[in-house]
Amino acid sequence: MKSKRTEIINAFKAAEGKTISGEELGDQLGISRTMVCKYIKGLREDGYEIQSSPKKGYTLKSVPKLLYPEEILSGLNTTLFGKNIHYFDEAGSSNDIAKKIASTAEEGTIVVVEQQTGGRGRLGRKWASPKGGIWFSIILKPKVALSAASRLTLTVGLSVTNTLRGYGIDAKIKWPNDVLINGKKVSGILTEVEAEIDTIEFVVIGVGINANMSLRDIPEDLRENSTTIRDETGKSIDRVDFLQKLLHEMEQQYIRFNTQPFSEILNDIIALSDTIGKDVKVTMPNRIVEGRVVGISKSGALLLKKEDGDVEEIIAGRCIY
Numbered sequence: 001m002k003s004k005r006t007e008i009i010n011a012f013k014a015a016e017g018k019t020i021s022g023e024e025l026g027d028q029l030g031i032s033r034t035m036v037c038k039y040i041k042g043l044r045e046d047g048y049e050i051q052s053s054p055k056k057g058y059t060l061k062s063v064p065k066l067l068y069p070e071e072i073l074s075g076l077n078t079t080l081f082g083k084n085i086h087y088f089d090e091a092g093s094s095n096d097i098a099k100k101i102a103s104t105a106e107e108g109t110i111v112v113v114e115q116q117t118g119g120r121g122r123l124g125r126k127w128a129s130p131k132g133g134i135w136f137s138i139i140l141k142p143k144v145a146l147s148a149a150s151r152l153t154l155t156v157g158l159s160v161t162n163t164l165r166g167y168g169i170d171a172k173i174k175w176p177n178d179v180l181i182n183g184k185k186v187s188g189i190l191t192e193v194e195a196e197i198d199t200i201e202f203v204v205i206g207v208g209i210n211a212n213m214s215l216r217d218i219p220e221d222l223r224e225n226s227t228t229i230r231d232e233t234g235k236s237i238d239r240v241d242f243l244q245k246l247l248h249e250m251e252q253q254y255i256r257f258n259t260q261p262f263s264e265i266l267n268d269i270i271a272l273s274d275t276i277g278k279d280v281k282v283t284m285p286n287r288i289v290e291g292r293v294v295g296i297s298k299s300g301a302l303l304l305k306k307e308d309g310d311v312e313e314i315i316a317g318r319c320i321y
């Protein structure tokens with residue numbers, strides 16, 4: 001049996017853009033006008049654009065474009081990335097789901113979640129993941145040493161940056177794992193590795209992109225110099241198209257990662273780096289270092305020139321500027 005919600009959607013679709021009164025909808029579905037209002041409210045919350053005109057009724061203006069696997073797969077130009085998709089309307093964290101299935105999953109499998117209730121960021125922080133963003137994780141099985149994982153994160157950061165730039169957005173990379181627009185964070189990457197001594201069994205790379213949402217949709221304590229694509233450009237993007245392009249770009253960069261010296265990818269990262277040349281503070285679990293960023297090393301570490309003139313290589317940390 002169809003749900004009332006589906007019946008309302010079908011009634012709107014059958015009306016082909018014409019206005020339907022609340023009474024008519026109620027009669028068709030056998031429910032009260034108050035219940036019709038309730039369903040309309042729910043649909044609006046899920047991204048359905050429904051106009052209401054006093055005394056006339058409701059008009060369906062647009063339907064949300066969800067990241068349904070069928071939508072992503074149709075027109076996906078990759079051979080491996082995104083060929084297997086696990087889709088959830090709501091879940092805790094896509095990284096957690098990906099880690100559970102990673103051992104048996106094929107490389108390139110992705111987990112896509114419309115809304116994460118337990119989104120995680122780096123260093124144990126929370127990651128706000130309301131509807132409208134792009135929250136997904138990819139399972140990779142690179143045949144590289146454990147120490148190469150941070151280079152993979154940078155490579156994914158480059159992919160996100162390039163994809164945004166493809167839309168004419170002036171995105172930059174903030175070491176180690178952020179993508180910025182106008183100096184504000186629009187995307188973050190969380191890499192988690194399962195390894196046996198120095199051999200990687202799998203890597204789960206979680207990518208979060210603040211896309212069709214507003215900063216107001218993020219709790220105040222998590223906003224921290226962030227932004228969204230919609231806030232910066234004044235427009236929403238087609239998330240399916242974006243994810244298809246991003247997966248293609250990630251696959252191309254992954255092929256490079258596996259076949260070329262990292263210095264090739266690094267040149268591109270350096271060219272789009274927001275961090276090089278900045279005076280920064282890097283916080284690490286046991287200390288804080290300050291200095292000017294003079295580069296990124298071949299191993300993906302930050303090169304920080306300190307006040308005493310020494311250049312320190314920082315492998316991991318939180319970079320503040």
Ligand code: BTN
Nearest residue numbers: 093119120121122188189206208
């Ligand atoms: C950060 O900048 O601190 C990293 C944020 C990573 C967020 C993404 S959203 C998809 C995936 N699932 C998670 O729980 N986190 C990552």
